Amino acid sequence: xxxxxxxxxxxxxxxxxxxxxxxxxxxxxxxxxxxxxxxxxxxxxxxxxxxxxxxxxxxxxxxxxxxxxxxxxxxxxxxxxxxxxxxxxxxxxxxxxxxxxxxxxxxxxxxxxxxxxxxxxxxxxxxxxxxxxxxxxxxxxxxxxxxxxxxxxxxxxxxxxxxxxxxxxxxxxxxxxxxxxxxxxxxxxxxxxxxxxxxxxxxxxxxxxxxxxxxxxxxxxxxxxxxxxxxxxxxxxxxxxxxxxxxxxxxx
Amino acid sequence: xxxxxxxxxxxxxxxxxxxxxxxxxxxxxxxxxxxxxxxxxxxxxxxxxxxxxxxxxxxxxxxxxxxxxxxxxxxxxxxxxxxxxxxxxxxxxxxxxxxxxxxxxxxxxxxxxxxxxxxxxxxxxxxxxxxxxxxxxxxxxxxxxxxxxxxxxxxxxxxxxxxxxxxxxxxxxxxxxxxxxxxxxxxxxxxxxxxxxxxxxxxxxxxxxxxxxxxxxxxxxxxxxxxxxxxxxxxxxxxxxxxxxxxxxxxxxxxxxxxxxxxxxxxxxxxxxxxxxxxxxxxxxxxxxxxxxxxxxxxxxxxxxxxxxxxxxxxxxxxxxxxxxxxxxxxxxxxxxxxxxxxxxxxxxxxxxxxxxxxxxxxxxxxxxxxxxxxxxxxxxxxxxxxxxxxxxxxxxxxxxxxxxxxxxxxxxxxxxxxxxxxxxxxxxxxxxxxx
Numbered sequence: 001x002x003x004x005x006x007x008x009x010x011x012x013x014x015x016x017x018x019x020x021x022x023x024x025x026x027x028x029x030x031x032x033x034x035x036x037x038x039x040x041x042x043x044x045x046x047x048x049x050x051x052x053x054x055x056x057x058x059x060x061x062x063x064x065x066x067x068x069x070x071x072x073x074x075x076x077x078x079x080x081x082x083x084x085x086x087x088x089x090x091x092x093x094x095x096x097x098x099x100x101x102x103x104x105x106x107x108x109x110x111x112x113x114x115x116x117x118x119x120x121x122x123x124x125x126x127x128x129x130x131x132x133x134x135x136x137x138x139x140x141x142x143x144x145x146x147x148x149x150x151x152x153x154x155x156x157x158x159x160x161x162x163x164x165x166x167x168x169x170x171x172x173x174x175x176x177x178x179x180x181x182x183x184x185x186x187x188x189x190x191x192x193x194x195x196x197x198x199x200x201x202x203x204x205x206x207x208x209x210x211x212x213x214x215x216x217x218x219x220x221x222x223x224x225x226x227x228x229x230x231x232x233x234x235x236x237x238x239x240x241x242x243x244x245x246x247x248x249x250x251x252x
Numbered sequence: 253x254x255x256x257x258x259x260x261x262x263x264x265x266x267x268x269x270x271x272x273x274x275x276x277x278x279x280x281x282x283x284x285x286x287x288x289x290x291x292x293x294x295x296x297x298x299x300x301x302x303x304x305x306x307x308x309x310x311x312x313x314x315x316x317x318x319x320x321x322x323x324x325x326x327x328x329x330x331x332x333x334x335x336x337x338x339x340x341x342x343x344x345x346x347x348x349x350x351x352x353x354x355x356x357x358x359x360x361x362x363x364x365x366x367x368x369x370x371x372x373x374x375x376x377x378x379x380x381x382x383x384x385x386x387x388x389x390x391x392x393x394x395x396x397x398x399x400x401x402x403x404x405x406x407x408x409x410x411x412x413x414x415x416x417x418x419x420x421x422x423x424x425x426x427x428x429x430x431x432x433x434x435x436x437x438x439x440x441x442x443x444x445x446x447x448x449x450x451x452x453x454x455x456x457x458x459x460x461x462x463x464x465x466x467x468x469x470x471x472x473x474x475x476x477x478x479x480x481x482x483x484x485x486x487x488x489x490x491x492x493x494x495x496x497x498x499x500x501x502x503x504x505x506x507x508x509x510x511x512x513x514x515x516x517x518x519x520x521x522x523x524x525x526x527x528x529x530x531x532x533x534x535x536x537x538x539x540x541x542x543x544x545x546x547x548x549x550x551x552x553x554x555x556x557x558x559x560x561x562x563x564x565x566x567x568x569x570x571x572x573x574x575x576x577x578x579x580x581x582x583x584x585x586x587x588x589x590x591x592x593x594x595x596x597x598x599x600x601x602x603x604x605x606x607x608x609x610x611x612x613x614x615x616x617x618x619x620x621x622x623x624x625x626x627x628x629x630x631x632x633x634x635x636x637x638x639x640x641x642x643x644x645x646x647x648x649x650x651x652x653x654x655x656x657x658x659x660x661x662x663x664x665x666x667x668x669x670x671x672x673x674x675x676x677x678x679x680x681x682x683x684x685x686x687x688x
Contacts, residue, residue, distance in 0.1 A: 091640040
């Protein structure tokens, strides 16, 4: 198996406060990894650092993507290489039509990879197909990005972007937060449709519930800035029963 | 105040007027109105920071002096002007063009005026002795007096009652001269139950530099009339543009006004809007796009003289480098103007550490059953938004441009006419492209 993402001994600080204390994680091509853990364990920090969000100070370790140093790249370069972060709270951008945003982003990525830009009919066809699968009405795509969208619509819009950009690594940051069970099912179905041997995923979640819909190959438990236990999908069920307390003691 | 300084300021102005007074259009009555206006200007001199209304826009420091009047345009200048006027791309409008302060009939669509529209030039009307056209009742300051003294030409447009225009009326100002002043004054009189779109544009022809535009436009809007007003100012980067606009609104009117400033080194747009009839609605959207060391001032005075009117003012500024944007908004609610609903909001997007945005809201309320308010925000581009776009593959500069375009686009959306909306968008995009 080929490693897609290798996180080795990653240490990260925010304003002199160390959040990740030497984290190791390897995700192979085509694998779905779930990362679970209590609030404040560093799950979102890890996703932000992989995507390149400013404000985090990497003080040790490395992050390799197909063997390349990811931390040296701008966020847009990482996106063009195939890293996609589905935001826990997708941003609202008034004044930028969703369609314009999708097209600008897709073409920016293609341009960075030296590929030709999509023609308008090609692009419209792609969006139409992908949005139909996710039950996203065309009218929504004319509105400002995420403006006036419900929580479920925002998450579906993130999945729509995943479908269009065809990334090789998807990081889903608390995709289940703020979603009712129906909205969760639609979003999860959208994600499952994108599973494939050329696409890996890191599913970050607080609750086991999401993993009933997106079934992981590997489950990691994070506590206090480290991965403290890894196992198969049954580990998630075990956690649901016994809680995180046992791991918090272990990490301390 | 330093008396010696005032004297030394007066002298060049005396010469400025003496040189041109005999070639300015108008009969004896007009000439004496000009003289009175000029005397008032010479007494006041260019406005400076100790005059409250001009506190942030000190013309003595920014302009130093008023340049001599531009000569009437020659054939070559008119050819250059034709190109510059066409470059704006407002093809669907009925155009009335002023070149270097003179009406240019060959660049105007007089032959295809719609039914119910009548056009006369200011110089003709002054020749007929209409001295009142140079007098302003709505406000008084040195620049209004200067305009009354020196206005060379302009258009007087009348739209009859019950006239719904299918094409926008476009007053196009083009400068071709350099280091010269262009002083214009127009009147637009719209009757009752009419629907009109009025566009004003300001551009410089190729090679026109360091010119000074002094324009004044007075618009009266009849009862039950809807007016969409769009103003695009894209003068040369080292030019100046000082404009006074006055709108008088009848009963049950709708005025939707959009202004975009993206040119000139120094500019001031002062708008005076008076509600003279009940049940009227005003919506204004202003945008300043400034960079390098440019200075842009938008000053609006909204006068609720009667009850039951609504005013909404939204002003946006995007500032880069060492630029300086000023917004002054005054809402006056007169005695008895009950049920007035007046609000203004200013938002500034600061792209550098050295730019400056000044914001002065003033509410003068003399009635007790009103809803008035103002708000202001100023800040850098939202880092979270920027990251979201970058995480989707947009390089930083491109992500910034998209967010700036969105910020401006929210204002541009207020323009009802699709063609004009596209032209306003293109004007804003030129600013973004120049930013690199």
